[in-house]
Amino acid sequence: MRIAKLKLEGNIFLAPMSNVTNLPFRLMCREYGASMSYTEMISSDAVIHENKKTINRGISCEAERPFGIQIFGNSPDIMRTATLKIEESYHPDIIDVNFGCPARLLTKEGCGSALLHSPDLIYDILKELVDNISTPVTAKIRVLEDMDKTLEIARIIEKSGASAITVHGRTRQQQYSGRSNMEYAKRIKRELSIPVIANGDIVDELSAESILEYTECDGIMIGRAAMGNPFLLRRISHYISTGELLEYNECQQRVEDFKEYVRRLEEYDLMHTVNMKAQAQWFTRSISGGRHTRNMISASKDVDEIVKHIKDMCNLID
Structure with missing residues (x-):
């Protein structure tokens, strides 16, 4: 799989998760088969204010490459400045922008999935980053109840110059309840020319295979199912490449x-x-x-x- 000029050996991604995807956990998942991992979300405002705890979430090592850093915010100018600092300090292979987190801590400030109702601002944020940093920029979204509006956001993300999009098939209101609707990822994949990664309800080998086949997406992203279970990445990567289930205790x-x-x-x-x-x-x-x-x-x-x-x-x- 390729994102911009970055060539990946596989198509299985470890999702960024707050208080979960620290460097040790990411390294284990990478060694077990994740093609790429992302840091915990980093606040662009916190980077500007030089919050050490927040900035240190970007720490990586050569063994993890390629790796991505995910940021959030709602100001194109602040996010550009923060991303330039991150790029200079950590040289990530991908900068991913979060437009999907449903946590009230973010949405009450107009960040994360709250931005899905401001498509023009999504465009401005991504365009500002794409035009001013050398690292490929990608985006992660949740879906709206309206398919057409979700498709329009996906088109805007591609138009901005973003190199890939990850689609979590739940709405902001669902939080993590109910089922993830993979019809959105399938439709978005048919609409766009950039890589599309499906996310949500990938919990084992069979669900990974089923979602890849149904959506025809370029890759899959695994999140909560990997918490405390990094070996899941080995199981899924082995099954995707061989069609065989691993036996293990x-x-x-x-x-x-x-x-x-x-x-x-x-x-x-x-x-x-x-x-x-x-x-x-x-x-x-x-x-x-x-x-x-x-x-x-x-x-x-x-x-x-x-x-x-x-x-x-x-x-x-x-």
Whole structure:
């Protein structure tokens, strides 16, 4: 798959997720088969005000390349200035602009999916970036209830010079409930000449295959299903390339992945930046006995105790 001049080895993307896609987690997903990963969203206003915590979300390393940085905001001028700073500091391979986040923290400020009701401003933001930075610019959107209005936004994004678009098939009002409507991604793919990436409800090998086939999109983006489950990227990438399901012990895999995740947090001195209890909760989702273990995790005093509880859940021996 190609985005502008960037050639990717595959077409499976790891979505940017707040408090999830830090560097250690992204590296694990990349090694498991993600063709490209994105940092957590970065506020353009925070970059301008030199908020260190926000800016540090852009930290990457050579092993992660290619990687993207996703930004949000609602001012073309501020976003241009912020993106130039990001480009100079981190040299990402892609700058992605968020027009899809439904969180009230963003929408009340006129950012994220709130911008879907301001198509002219979407154009101005993207055009300002495309004309002033050397990094390819892409966009991620949610959909409107009106198909025609959504298609018009997609056309505007292409007209602005953006190099690709990711389509999450839920509306802002849905948040993360209900089903993602893949008809939007399918229609947008037929309308545009730039790459289109489908996002939403990709939770396993079969859903990944089904969505790729139905939408005929160039790629897929995996989000919440990967939280605490980076091995999902290995399963999906293996299935897409071979048509075969991997055999594995899910519980044992989650334990090993959590241990590796902790190791990498320590390696990059990022332990202090995450809520380890919350992270551990994700790694025990959908596993038999997980609820009891999550209660034990909540009462844990340190990381070693958390790891022990997860191991006990799987009847593993230290």
